[in-house]
Amino acid sequence: MAAVVIWDATPRRDASADVVIVGAGACGLVAALRARAAGADVIVLERDASPSGSTAMSSGFVPAPSTRFQRAIGVRDDTPELFEADIMAKSHGASSPLLARLAATAIGPAIxxxxxxxxxxWIVLDDFLYPGHARHRMHAVPEKTGAALHARLLAAAEAAGVTIVTGARATRLFVSAPDRVEAVEIARPDGATEVIGCKALVLACSGFGGNAELVARHIPEIAGGLYYGHAGNTGDALLWGEALGARLDHLSGYQGHGSLAHPHGILISWALMMRGGIQVNMTGERFSDESGGYSEQAVHVLAQPGAIAWNIYDCTIHEFALAFPDYAEADKAGAIRAAPDVIGLAAATGLPQAGLAASLAAIEDCRLGRTADPFGRDFTSVAPLAPPYHAVKVTGALFHTQGGLMIDDDARVLRGDGAAFANLFAAGGAACGVSGPQVSGYLSGNGLLTAIAFGSVAGTAAATVALR
Known part of the structure; x- marks a missing residue:
């Protein structure tokens, strides 16, 4: 069912709330908690029978500077300004400066x-530094999974008295000219419809990765890759924005991932690469700088024969990675191959022994400073890869889109003329993110960064508008 805008200021109303939020992922739940804390009556509309969304599928890691959780592990010199600089550097200056600053300043207080x-x-991960981050600032709940983070936020919302309506797909917005949303129509699984009135509306319904037509139109380079995101991310916010004449930015931006276990469909942490692992193609040869970032690596992997690569690493890295639940699941599922030496590694993977041996010898030469890596990676700071070896077969995938509705510093959606809508807000994947227009602009954690930072801003601002 397509997202539709109806220009009608007086639809019937079956229920109403001060603040209505579309989507019950991390973004929507944080917005709901903020709006509820400000005194607003809140209804969250969730299309699925049980809330989950992109958050539950993610690793659950949230970058934030200047938090007490960082200080507890000795990181005392991180600042929003340094984080903002990292965001801008990763996108080569192509991110929206306003949004980069908003995210960098709002996320720490929100956490x-x-x-x-x-x-x-919250705990701060300090076993390795994520690509592009100048400090250890990646926060996670103790379980280190997105599902656990989402479960905690859901429990908090329920305890705070937030009304979450499931099995309720938002299909139509009722809007009074020129800029005010009056109500939202929802469709039930049995075909029934209801109209929910609102004084403010927050779109927290993520991006358009699950809409193949929109992906092909805006991000053709990844249209042939796997989509590893929630099926509900069908671009409703984008379609409503187009119908409303909203400003849309960076629709070609997205988060990819170059390490999805194949055919198991399990995310393999990029920590393997940052600890010294490498990726090779079906000839046993490396093809890129693995330390550049897992998002752009999706494109590099998909360009290899069969769109396949192998992660190659050793027992020390394997033991370290077992602390990550996704990796442990992949190991239990039989995705991880082990071998005592290069001969065994070739047999376990089906890769040419000569190619593997040459690749391993080449990176050791780079580590010892005898040669420079042709792809530009610095191996001098990582330990040597030593037998026994481990390997996992992977492919590249689209995780979620990064472009969307442009917002101001109160997370209000902007019209094409630059003015803000009176009571329409967007955050997370529904809003334009901070990665810029290219896949390489994605800095680790940008997805949950904008979900929680912008969700926090949107919930507070929406309550302020609704309670005037």
Whole structure:
């Protein structure tokens, strides 16, 4: 069912709330918690029978500077300005400066508020530095999964008295000219419809990765890759925005991932690469700088024969990676191959022994400083890869889109003429993100960064509008 805008200021209303939020992922739940804390009556509309979305499918890692959780592990010199600079550097200056600054300044207070007000526990990952980040700033709940983060946010929302309506796909917005949303129509699984009135509306319904037509139109380079995101990310916010004449930016931006176990469909942490692992193609040869970032690596992997690569690493890295639940699941599923030496590794993977041996010898020469890596990677700071070896077969995938509705510093959606809609807000994947227009602009954690930072801003601002 297509997302539709109806220009009608007086639709029937079967229910109403101060703030209505479309989507019950991390973004929608954080927005709901903020709006509820500000005194607003909140309804969250969730299309699925049980809320999950992109958050539950993610690793659950959230970058944030200047938090007490960083200080607890000795990171005392991180700042929003340094984080903003990292965001801009990753996109080569192509990110929206306004949004980069908003995300970098809002995320730390949001993380601490979720802990103080709702008991969300955070730890900071400090075993390795994620690509593009100048400091250890990646926060996670103790379970280190997106599903656990989502479960904690969902429990917090329920405890705060947020009404979450499931099995309720938002299909139509009722709008009074020129800029005010009056109500949202929802469709039930049995075909029934209801209209929910609102004083403010927050779009937290993610991006358009699950809409093959929109992906082919806006991001043709990844249209042939696997989509590893929630099926509900069908671009409703984008379609509503187009119908409303909203400003849309960076629709070609997206997060890819070059390490999805094949055919198992399990995310393999990029920590393997950052600890010294490499990727080779079906000839056993490396084809890129693996330390550049997992997002752009999706394109590099998809360009290889069969759109396949192998992650090659050793037992030390394997033992380290077992602490990540996704990796442990992949190991249990039989995706991880083990071998005592290069001969065994060739047999276990079906890769040419000569190619593997040459690739391993070449990176050791780079590590010792005897030669420079032709792809530009610095191996001098990582330990040598030593037998026994491990390997996992992977492919590249689209995880989620990064372009969307342009917002101001209150997360209000902007019209094409630059003015803001009176009561329409967007955050997370529904809004334009901070990765710029290219896949290479994605800095690790940008997805949950904008979900939580912009969701926090949107929930507070929406409540302010609704309660005037």
């Amino acid at each position: 601490e508020w979720l802990s103080d007000a709702h008991g969300i526990e």
